[in-house]
Amino acid sequence: QQQVKQSPQSLIVQKGGISIINCAYENTAFDYFPWYQQFPGKGPALLIAIRPDVSEKKEGRFTISFNKSAKQFSLHIMDSQPGDSATYFCAATYSGGYQKVTFGTGTKLQVIP
């Protein structure tokens, strides 16, 4: 019930290409879906987040697409850059609880020049 499944585990993209990371959840009570970006030796940092009342949210080159009926959401990185190379985590939480965040298993993205 609490799982968030994330794929792929790793991703190699050419500079300028589109990176796509997918997540699926089970608990329909989830109402906030953040994505975190983690660089080596650093803690995760919030990248972008979405609520289930919208189907898409865009911030610069980063876009979240959300499909409530399928219980799936994805992160698209347009014009991927070597500086985007990091591990990305999708996550889900709900307002009824104590802010317990359920994280996906992470995707290691490598953008090659």
Next chain:
Amino acid sequence: DTAVSQTPKYLVTQMGNDKSIKCEQNLGHDTMYWYKQDSKKFLKIMFSYNNKELIINETVPNRFSPKSPDKAHLNLHINSLELGDSAVYFCASSPARGGSGQPQHFGDGTRLSIL
């Protein structure tokens, strides 16, 4: 100014020892967390405190004991360290205990290595 700071950054110790990790946040947040990140990068919540009160206690061995002297500090003490405790431990904070849409702010982690 570092928002969430953890000390030490690295901790190398022998099996069976007792060690502590300290965390401080200067964001004025009410809620703080401890996460464990294993070698496969999987992030698992261990504990959460809201204004010094324990609110999340996942299935963690009782060798791990969190302590929150005030809402800006959350420490983690580990007794009788085992090889499986080797991981990166992250402290995080968020503005409120309930209500969605509250991002968590993470420290840079403490890498614990058990010899």
